[in-house]
Amino acid sequence: MEHTILYLGILAAPFLSPDYEGRTTPPEPRLCRDLTEASDRLSVHAYLFTAEDYDHAAGTLHGWRWQNGEWIRRPVPLPDIVYDRTFFQAKRDRLRCEAALSAIHARKAHRRMNGSLPSKPVVYDRLAEDTRLVRHTPPTVRYAPERLEPFLASHGGSAIIKPAAGMQGRGVILIRQALWDDMLTVKGRTRGNRPFERILPNLTELSARLSRFMGDSPFLIQPYLHLRDSEGRPYDIRALIQKDGDGKWRITGTAARIGRSGSLTSNLHGGGEVMDSFTQLSANFGKPMAERLLHEIHTISGHTANxxxxxxxRFGELAMDFGIEPDGSIWLLEVNSKPGREAFRQTGPNTVYAMSIERPIRYARYLKDRLSPTFTASESAYDLFQPQR
Structure with missing residues (x-):
């Protein structure tokens, strides 16, 4: 089958400062390199670019290609499909990026491969409206000082507080109320991802400290769920669901992420490890139950994506993190529209990681071919994408 020419622009946050050898590196360097190399194999012309690489006055774009062991910047055509891999802390950076994309779109219309999710409270609310998903969605309320005491009273004296827009386990706090007095144990990770533990005398002191900790950022309150394995380690199951070359949702793979004993989260950035999901679940529930749990996780993932x-x-890929209690109850903890691949790269088989890289490229081809007539063009027209001699 003949295809139209496809220029896939992988939108990245600003590149990191040059290293001691003067080499420039993008965020997610391994993923970006693997995406561009896989694109070459699939006859897709892919490059990285940032908002700063677009010249608004000239209407031209520079992109980055992995060549001869380094990232090379050079002029590139405007993209047909944009694969957004940006992560911004500051609102002004996000607005600058959106302005660049709007200006590029005005010059040449493009499609975004993946949409973006709103804040966690909105996502939880939408999922809880679905009768198939509500029993897998943890009860969630937006944090306010006056809401914490009744929440603790109705959930056994414990609760999890986490950022409404957090990631990597940063800013997650476990609160446990003593049975015999007003004392509270507070344990978690700072927003800089450092572990901490405190004992506070009462809710008044806790509320004051939480106010300083949160600043102006919104936080959520959820029940504390017992999501630990037989060795007492926190763990979750990461499921990656992606659209394939026919535009259909497919489960690419699952992996178990296991935290350190005594840790609050299983996130890899907090020192966790990765294991095959079936192996981890079999060790805790036995093989028949592990098969049933994974089948249910696949089903929930499909319903959630839809x-x-x-x-x-429209979305092209989503990662979902599931917690499983000792009685087999499955909870959908997080949904991420810009999933990493590290868990799948570590756990193998290599075919799963390779598929996680190739599926977005094949889906980009699907989006492009739906919109454009098929024609064949001379390969010499695309020497921008050939290695420099």
Whole structure:
């Protein structure tokens, strides 16, 4: 089958400062390199670019290609499909990026491969509206000082507080109320991802400290769920669901992420490790139950992807983190529209990681071919993408 020419722009946050050898590196260097190399194999012309690489006055774009062991910057055509891999802390950086994309779109229309999710409270609310998903969605309320005491009273004296827009386990706090007095044990990770533990005398002191900790950022309150394995380690199951070359949702793979004993989260950035999901679940539930749990996780993932796409527009991939209690109850903890691949790269088999890289490229081809007539062009027209001699 003949295809139209496809220029895939992988949108990245600003590149990191040059290293001691003067080499420039993008965020997510391994993923970006693997995406561009896989694109070459699939006859897709892919490059990285940032908002700063677009010249608004000239309407031209520079992109980055991995060549001869380094990232080379050179002029590139405007993209047909944009694969957004940006992560911003500051609102002004996000607005600058959106302005660049709007200006590029005005010059040449493009499609975004993946939409973006709103804040966690909105996502939880949408999922809880679905009768198939509500029993897997943890009860969630937006944090306010006056809401914490009744929440603790109705959930056994414990609760989890986490950022509404957090990631990597940063800023997650476990609160446990003593049975015999007003004392509270507070344990978690700072927003700089450092572990801490405190004992506080009462809710008044806790509220004051939480106010300083949170600043102006919104936080959520959820029940504390017992999501630990037989060795007392926190763990979750990461499921990656992606669209394939036919535009259909497919489960690419699952992996178990296991935290250190005594840790609050299983996130890899907090020192966790990765294991095959079936192996981890079999060790805790036995093989028949592990098979049933994974089958249910696959089903929930499909329902969740469809629900979110119906609510918030097109997505090309989503990662979902599931917690499993000792009685087999499955909880959907997080949904991420810009998933990493590190868990799948570490746990193998290599075919799963390779598929996680190739599926976005094949889906980009699907989006492009749906919109454009098929024609064949001379390869010499694309020498921008050939290695420099």
């Amino acid at each position: 629900r979110l796409e119906h609510s918030f527009g």
